[in-house]
Amino acid sequence: MNPNLHLLQHPLAFHIVTHLRDKTTKPATFRTLTYQLSLLLAIDATRDLATAEKPIDTPLEPTTGRVLLHEPLVVVPIFRAGLSMVQPFLDMFPDANVGYIGLERDHKTAEARNYYCKLPPLAGGRVFVVDPMVATGGSAAQALTLVKQAGASNPKLVCIVACPEGLAEVARQHPDVPVHAAAFDRELNVRKYILPGLGDFGDRLYGT
Numbered sequence: 001m002n003p004n005l006h007l008l009q010h011p012l013a014f015h016i017v018t019h020l021r022d023k024t025t026k027p028a029t030f031r032t033l034t035y036q037l038s039l040l041l042a043i044d045a046t047r048d049l050a051t052a053e054k055p056i057d058t059p060l061e062p063t064t065g066r067v068l069l070h071e072p073l074v075v076v077p078i079f080r081a082g083l084s085m086v087q088p089f090l091d092m093f094p095d096a097n098v099g100y101i102g103l104e105r106d107h108k109t110a111e112a113r114n115y116y117c118k119l120p121p122l123a124g125g126r127v128f129v130v131d132p133m134v135a136t137g138g139s140a141a142q143a144l145t146l147v148k149q150a151g152a153s154n155p156k157l158v159c160i161v162a163c164p165e166g167l168a169e170v171a172r173q174h175p176d177v178p179v180h181a182a183a184f185d186r187e188l189n190v191r192k193y194i195l196p197g198l199g200d201f202g203d204r205l206y207g208t
């Protein structure tokens with residue numbers, strides 16, 4: 001197992017992934033489940049955010065708590081499907097900025113083509129590239145290269161389903177990048193879809 005992989009081990013995550021896989025799950029439910037699972041992933045992927053001690057007074061006595069340090073957070077979804085993972089991050093971290101990367105897999109070659117890139121300042125921030133599926137790993141690796149070129153020093157990749165081929169490709173190009181996933185599936189099929197997987201995430205989300 002790749003040491004960079006952080007698998008979400010939570011009963012609620014298992015439950016949600018199972019319903020996402022189910023081909024009878026309709027787009028409205030699929031979107032809700034994606035939101036809920038991405039919330040869990042956002043919490044898991046930010047467990048190493050820095051905190052500082054803060055003295056406060058409770059109604060009963062003085063005490064010392066911990067608060068988040070003001071590290072700028074940036075969420076970078078890969079179009080289209082990654083958009084579904086942005087709002088959960090923003091609901092947890094309302095001050096986060098959002099960058100956008102447009103990548104589309106060619107259905108014949110499975111190679112990702114970059115058609116859009118708009119990023120806020122990344123240097124000194126905590127950068128989370130979000131995309132539900134890491135199949136060949138080409139899209140995720142390309143997005144990580146783009147955010148690093150734009151100044152991200154320690155980006156993380158957050159996805160819903162990863163697989164051995166995709167994880168290996170991301171690790172080959174970005175051995176420094178932690179990958180947070182809710183499921184780690186068996187393999188790719190000949191069309192480079194993840195098995196057992198859940199099909200085309202963007203199509204399942206948007207009914208295309």
Ligand code: PRP
Nearest residue numbers: 079080081105134135136137138139202
């Ligand atoms: C899907 C998915 C990833 C990519 C993963 O996007 O959301 O971005 O495929 O594949 P890879 O690891 O082999 O690069 P897709 O190209 O289908 O675009 P969409 O999000 O617009 O549906």
Ligand code: URA
Nearest residue numbers: 135193194199200201
């Ligand atoms: N993209 C998807 O949406 N699903 C896969 O299985 C592979 C790539």
